[in-house]
Amino acid sequence: MIPSFLKKRIFKAPVVNNITDTTQNSDANKVDNTTYNKAPINQLYRKISGQVLDVAVKPKLLGELPEFDADDQTLTFYVLQDYSRSNSILVDLQTQEYQLPPALIGVEDSAHYIDENAAIIFLHHPKGKDNKLSPRLSRLVAASLQYPDLQIRLVPVSILWGRAPEKEDSLFKLLMTDNWQDPSITKQLFNIGVMGRDTFVQFHPAQDLRTVIHDSLYDGSEELDGFANEAVTFDSTSSPNTDDTAFNNKDNRHALVPAANANRELVRLLQQQLNVYLDKQRASMLGPDLSDRRNLVDKLIYSPAIKHAIESETTATGITEREARSVAKGYANEMVNDYSYPIIRIFDRFLTWLWTQLYDGVDVHHFERVRELAMDHEIIYVPCHRSHVDYLLLSYVIYKRGLSIPYVAAGDNLDVPVLGPFLRGAVAFFIRRSFRGNALYTAVLREYMHTLITRKTPIEYFIEGGRSRSGRLLPPKLGMIAMTVHSQLRQTNKPVVFIPTYIGYERIMEGGTYIGELKGKPKESESLLGLLKVGRKIERIFGNVHLSFGSPLHLSDFMQKFDVPANSIPADRTDTPLDDKASAMVDNIGVKIMQNINKAAVVNPVSLLSLVLLSAPKAALDEEICREQIALYQGIARQMPYSDDTVITDMSPQHIIDYGIKLKLIERIPHILGDIIQVAEKQAALLSYFRNNILHVFILLSFLAALVARNGRIERSRLDGIVSQLYPFLQSELFLHYPAHGLTETLNRKIENMLSHGLIVELSDDVLSVPDANSSCYQQLEVLATPVGQSLERYFMTLALLAQQGSGNLTAEEVVDLCHLLGQRLSVLYADDIPDFFDRALFLSFVNALLRLDYLQKEEETGLLTFDKRIDDIAHYAKYVLSPDMMQILQQVASLDEEAIAHAITEIGNKKQRKFGRKR
Known part of the structure; x- marks a missing residue:
């Protein structure tokens, strides 16, 4: 048995050593015992203070709560940076x-001689040795080293009284600081009274103390290598479970001094690691101080760069x-x-009100992957x-989940009176459009x-350029x-990571405007007037909105892939151009971002309903067939997800139909033979917008279905x-992520998926x-x-126009403009007048893909497009998918004589000139 005074000395003395030198006098023992027998916050104080604080403070919980097994015997301790009674009560x-393990209830484990008054560790404690080392952490480390079966978890906790990254010398921050130490009661009361309603608490993931100790002892650093073995020696030779005489033997006692010193250093390193961790968490929540604009x-x-x-x-x-200058x-x-x-x-409160007026809810997916990166990445x-x-x-979503708000690159057209200063x-x-x-x-x-x-500020920008x-x-x-790449190649600081983010709506405020613009009306720029027009629609029902954070893209991975060395651009220059490797890397990053946005798509009820009904004749289906x-x-x-990041609504088919009716996008037509579900009047064009949000998820399945359906039967090889x-x-148009070199395997899996649902039948001989x-x-x-x-109709119409006009007669811009006009005409005459069919951007994407794949070549001097018979070879495949009637229509529409082309090109040029004049 261990004498009682040694138990107190080993586990309760406010010193770092896990063994106290027996030569110390007895008065010290009395002081130590008195100090730690008295609870820092007794239960009565805890109860009364808790009730008062609960009235004054309404904390907001950030992040996810740690999950603990109810039967787990692990001891839980919460780690805070600075000693604070108010923070203690708040955590409790x-x-x-x-319903987490209590913070201000004593923690006792008699088997391992643990007897603590509370489950909170202060890294900066006034009773710590030289106010640097935490007494409680020191005792827990000692116990962990002495008892291999002892299990202790540490839960770091961040508490913010407000989230303003003010400068350190700010008088306001000094008054508002949460580092309350006795006897600064005035400061404490001021902080509670002023910031009590703007307090944030975040419980970070639990860390196993033994694992942290092991990682610290054996991380390979020279600083730790010198004493790791000493600490282990202590663990194996000086356990309190050994005979009591070992503690009275002078030789043994002196042999333990190096181990005691080693443990002191270990506690220091553990405390430093926890401090750094909490500092990084705080920085990720507040962001750097950029408050002094001047x-x-x-x-x-x-x-130096701007001087140059x-x-x-x-x-x-x-x-x-x-x-x-x-x-x-x-x-x-x-x-x-x-x-x-x-x-x-102000924005927080206004937007909280606005989203409740606009949306039924804001659904967020995969945010934790952002939180994991925010601490150590740009x-x-x-x-x-x-x-x-x-x-x-x-x-708003980022802020509400406890991370620092990103700085958003916005067009200078939004920098207008009233709105501009608020957004800034x-x-x-703000940056200029051009x-x-x-x-x-x-x-x-x-x-x-x-x-x-370099100041580690999160940034946000829309790489599509516009909506x-x-x-x-x-x-x-x-x-x-x-x-971004240029900056990282000038000076590597935090590693840069791109977070592709999918945003999906179920109704969109600018829907009517978008349809008009696609039909040829001038585009409305993002302006105060536009936002005010949007504001008039607040009373309408807009359903849910979905944010899905895609798989991160690490810049370092691209640099390795393209062999772009770090710090390869002079740090004091902004005008050093990116070389060919870096430029190719930028192109690849852009494509991968778009692919990862689409991988994170949310197939919500409205987009799914749109895809089904707009694929039906006259945009209507029997209700039972619609459900099926x-x-x-x-x-x-x-069964075969487009990506692991893709989210599929779990709403039942009947609820999806009812939901579409509630949003007034579709309607139910009663009929004695069965109700009919059809797109509501004037909503088809708008629903095409939501269908296009998820078109990439089903496009290959649709292509395979079209090939089988149009031909009746077809060989797999064909x-x-x-x-x-x-x-x-299709990959270029919809940013599909399937690599071309593995396409056959992907197609086989999709065919098996269709076979399992009975959509196609496999006969003999493949x-x-x-x-x-x-x-x-x-x-x-x-x-x-x-x-x-x-998509295939657009491709064939473009190819038909090129073939009929001949090689070397049109520029890329003329081809795109003519196809845009032809698409408009075709949509009105033969199709459903859905404007996304003739979206100019889609024709541009197809022509660029033809150029990239070398089906088209551009003459340097004239810009005219040249091509060979391979254009006809691609068009040849249209007969396998398009009906003969549709192919004939497309051929007729694309047949323009020289006079018609000259007139169209002249009119398009005049229109562009007028538009450019208005902009200027």
Whole structure:
């Protein structure tokens, strides 16, 4: 047995040594015993203070709660950075509310001589040795080393009284600081009273103490190598379970001194690690201090990179250095954010109200992968852009989940009176829509981006450049990605990671505007007037909105793939161009971001309903058949997911139909032979937008269905060959992630999926056939085959135009413009007048894919397109998918004589000139 005084000395003395030198006097023992027999916060104080604090403070929980096994015997301790009675009580209240192990109840384990008054560890404790080492952490480390079966978990906790990243010398922050130490009662009461309603608590993932100790002892660092063995020696030779005489033997006692010193160093390192962890968590929640806008502008203008840019500007333009600096400062003032925490709080309350008015809910998916990266990475959010409210919604979700709000690159058209200052104070830094040829502006923007990145500020930008009017992703604009890469190659700080983010709506406020623009009306720029128009629709029902954070893309992985070395650009220059490898890397990053956005798609009830009904004749189906088709789409999407990140609605088919009726997008027509579900009047064009959000998920299945349905039966080898030839164009249009080299395997899996659902039948000799013509499976196959038709019709019409006009007669821009006009005409005359069919961006994507794959060549001097018979070879495949009637219509529409082409090109040029004049 261990004498009682040794138990107290070993586990309760406020010293770091796990053994106290027996030469110390007895008075010290009395002081130590008195100190730790008295609870720092007794139960009565805890109860009364808790009740008072519960009234004054309404904390918001950030992040996910740690999960503990109810039968787990592990001891739980909460780790806070600074000693604070109020923080202790606050954590205790939270543990009670969420049924976690209590924080202010004593922790006792007699088998291992653990007897602590509370389950909170303060890393900076006034009773610690030199106020540096935590007594409780020291005792727990000692116990863990002495008892291999002892299990202790540490749960780091962050508490923020407000979330303003103010400067350290701010008087306001000094008054608001949560580092309350006796006897600063006034400061404590002030903080509770003022910030009690703006308090945030986050419980971080639990860490096993023994694992942390092991990692610290054997992390390979020279600092630890010298004493790791000593600590282990202590663990094996000086356990309190050994005979008591060992503790009275002078030789043994002196042999343990090095181990005691080693354990002191171990506690210091553990405490340092926990401090760094909590500091990083705090930084990820608050962000860096960029509050002093004037100083930041001055630092930008007088940085070595901008000094060089100013010198270049004076040489190029002949103005004085002072004038050039004044121009540069003007540019900086145009763009630099002016972070204001009061404005953030206003936005928080306003947006909380707004989302409850607009949406039934905001569903967030895969956010934890962002939280895991935020502490050690420079986060670049790259969402798709579908609505005016995208950036507000994304920033709101990030803020509410406890991470720092990203700085959003916004067009300077939003920098208008009233709105501009609010956005600048909350999330936005403004950049011009076009600044090509303005070297000094480019230099200032690059240096500002570099400053944000090196200060570890999360950033957000929309690489599509503008809002998608069709619901498909737009081709990426690579300027901001190039600036991000440029910054990282100038100076590597935190590793950069891109977070592709999918945003999906069930109704969209700008729907009517988008349809008009696709039909030829001038595009409405993002402006205050546009936002005010949106605001008039607040009373309408918009369903749910979905945010899904895609798989992260690490810049370092791309640098390794393209052999781009770190720090390969001079740190003091902004004008060093990216070399060919880095430029190719930027292109690849852009494509991968778009692919990962689509991989994170949410197949919500409205998009699924849109896909089903718009594929049916006259956009109407018998209700029972509609339910079956919805269930089929859900089944095939779940059996073979487009991606692990793709989310499929779990709403039942009947509930999906009822939901669409509630949103007034579809309607039920009663009929004695069975109710009919049809698209509501004037809603078909709008529903095509939501169908296009998820078209990529089902497009290959639709292509396979179309090949089988149009031909009746087809050999697998023929099917593979046709899909392989046309797949690159679908991949370019819809940013499909399936690699071309593994396409055959992907097609085989999808064919097996269709076979399992009875959509197709496999005959002998690898021949695929349609099911019985009178079966429900045949009707389902026909509906599934429809979505791919529009894409193939566009391709064939473009190829027909090129073939009829001949090689070397049209430029790429003329081909796109003529196809856009032909698409409009075809849609009105023969189709359902759904405007996304003739979206100019889709024809541009197809022509660019033809150029990239070398089916088309562009003459350098004239820009005219040349080609050979391979164009006819691609068009040849259309007969396997399109009906003869549709092919004839497309041929007729594409047959333009020279006079018609000349007239069309002249009119298009005049229209563009008028548009350019309005912009200027």
